[in-house]
Amino acid sequence: MYIQNTGLTICDRERATPGYRIFSTFGLPEVRIINMSGEVVHSWDLPYEPGNYGYLLPNGNMLSACRTPEGPKGLPAKGGLIQEWDWDGNVVWEFQDDMQHHDFRRCKNGNTLYVRW
Numbered sequence: 001m002y003i004q005n006t007g008l009t010i011c012d013r014e015r016a017t018p019g020y021r022i023f024s025t026f027g028l029p030e031v032r033i034i035n036m037s038g039e040v041v042h043s044w045d046l047p048y049e050p051g052n053y054g055y056l057l058p059n060g061n062m063l064s065a066c067r068t069p070e071g072p073k074g075l076p077a078k079g080g081l082i083q084e085w086d087w088d089g090n091v092v093w094e095f096q097d098d099m100q101h102h103d104f105r106r107c108k109n110g111n112t113l114y115v116r117w
Contacts, residue, residue, distance in 0.1 A: 008038020024050035051079030071098025
C-alpha cells in the first residue's frame with residue numbers, strides 16, 4: 001500500500017523563516033506558492049513537467065524550466081524549455097533548447113544563463 005500525504009505535514013513556526021515558499025512538484029506540470037499554513041496562494045500550470053524549480057523575479061513574474069519530450073532521452077536532469085510567466089498565467093518570454101540541463105538563472109542585466117548538456 002502506498003499513502004501519499006498532501007498539504008503541510010509539520011511546521012515548526014519557531015524555526016521556520018516567515019513568508020511564502022515557491023516550489024515545483026515532480027510529476028505534476030505546475031509551480032506553486034504556499035503560505036506558512038501550507039495553503040496554495042498561487043500556481044502556474046506548465047506545458048510539461050518541471051525540469052527544476054521556479055524563481056520569482058523582481059518584477060513579480062515567475063521563471064521556470066520544463067522537461068521537453070524532444071532531445072536526448074534518459075537524461076537524469078533535463079530541461080528544454082525556459083519560460084517567464086506573469087501573475088495571470090501568460091508566457092511573456094520563452095527559450096527552447098532541447099539540450100538544456102535543468103539549471104538556469106536570470107541575471108541582473110536581464111540575460112538568462114543556463115547549463116547545456
